[in-house]
Amino acid sequence: MKMKTVVAVTLLCSLWSSLSAQEEKSKWKAGIDLVSSYVWRGLYLSNAAVQPSLVFESGGFSAGAWGSASFDGVMEADLFVGYTFGFGLSLGVTDYYFPSLEGGNDYFDISKESGSHIFELNGSYEISRLRFSANWVLNESRGAGSAGGDKYFEVAYAIGNITLFAGGGDGLQSLSGDLKLTNIGISATKELQITPSFQLPVTCSAIFNPDRERLYLVAALAF
Numbered sequence: 743m744k745m746k747t748v749v750a751v752t753l754l755c756s757l758w759s760s761l762s763a764q765e766e767k768s769k770w771k772a773g774i775d776l777v778s779s780y781v782w783r784g785l786y787l788s789n790a791a792v793q794p795s796l797v798f799e800s801g802g803f804s805a806g807a808w809g810s811a812s813f814d815g816v817m818e819a820d821l822f823v824g825y826t827f828g829f830g831l832s833l834g835v836t837d838y839y840f841p842s843l844e845g846g847n848d849y850f851d852i853s854k855e856s857g858s859h860i861f862e863l864n865g866s867y868e869i870s871r872l873r874f875s876a877n878w879v880l881n882e883s884r885g886a887g888s889a890g891g892d893k894y895f896e897v898a899y900a901i902g903n904i905t906l907f908a909g910g911g912d913g914l915q916s917l918s919g920d921l922k923l924t925n926i927g928i929s930a931t932k933e934l935q936i937t938p939s940f941q942l943p944v945t946c947s948a949i950f951n952p953d954r955e956r957l958y959l960v961a962a963l964a965f
Contacts, residue, residue: 771797778961780810783894783909784925784951786958788812802826804834817842822864830868837861843885854882854890860914871900879913889913896925905929910953922953 775793779786790813797806805823810816819841824834838860839849851857860883866875875896882890892913899906909925916922927949933941943964950957 769798769800771795771799773797774965776963776965779958780812780816781947781949781958781960783896783911783915784927784949784953785915786956787818788816789814791816802828815842824864832864832866832868834864835861836864838886840886852881852883854884856885857881857883858885859883860886860888873898873900875909877911887914889919893921903931916953924951924953926950926952 773795775795777791777793780788780791780793788810791810792812793808793810795806795808797804802825804826806821808820808822810818817840819839820836821839822834822836824832826832840858841849843858848856852859859881861880863878863880864875865877866873868874875898877894879888879890879892882888890913892911892915894909894911894915896907896909898908906928907925908923908927910916910921910923912921913919915924927947929945929947931943931945934944936942945962945964947960947962948957949960
């Protein structure tokens with residue numbers, strides 16, 4: 743009996759070690775953010791929201807899903823795929839889907855008349871603390887507000903836990919549809935020590951949209 747017990751314990755320990763090793767090597771990552779309001783590129787989209795994410799990463803390749811569900815009923819469910827090269831260049835494509843839009847609940851409707859998808863090409867280049875990004879919308883979607891060919895550009899500079907950023911765009915980004923500066927701000931991140939082994943990242947951002955003459959203060963908790 744004692745030998746069987748030793749064998750059983752050994753097998754359980756081996757299984758646990760194997761599962762732990764697989765978990766450590768997992769290429770899947772899950773996360774969730776809680777935000778006081780949802781402001782995207784200087785545009786206010788909703789009030790407080792829960793924003794889950796699921797991402798697969800392997801080498802420079804990444805693919806996943808990201809969503810937002812606000813307390814005022816605004817919903818978003820995005821899919822994305824991309825690749826980051828070793829010299830700092832990242833390229834990808836994102837499908838933004840807004841199921842809460844009126845008449846936009848048909849996921850397979852991608853028509854310009856009633857569809858609620860926005861398909862966008864994404865590109866960024868990061869060198870040291872500086873990051874440049876450019877985005878281009880592929881389709882017209884009257885439901886989601888894109889005109890097709892909409893552009894957004896941004897530059898960001900990180901100094902420790904502080905990030906300064908400025909961006910602008912045309913199409914759905916600006917009131918007139920012309921290229922405008924729409925997103926200027928600063929973000930700061932702090933690690934809150936919850937327990938001796940657990941920290942909770944908190945990010946606070948001040949965002950000003952010159953085109954709409956609006957100032958937003960946003961707080962986010964990342965789990």
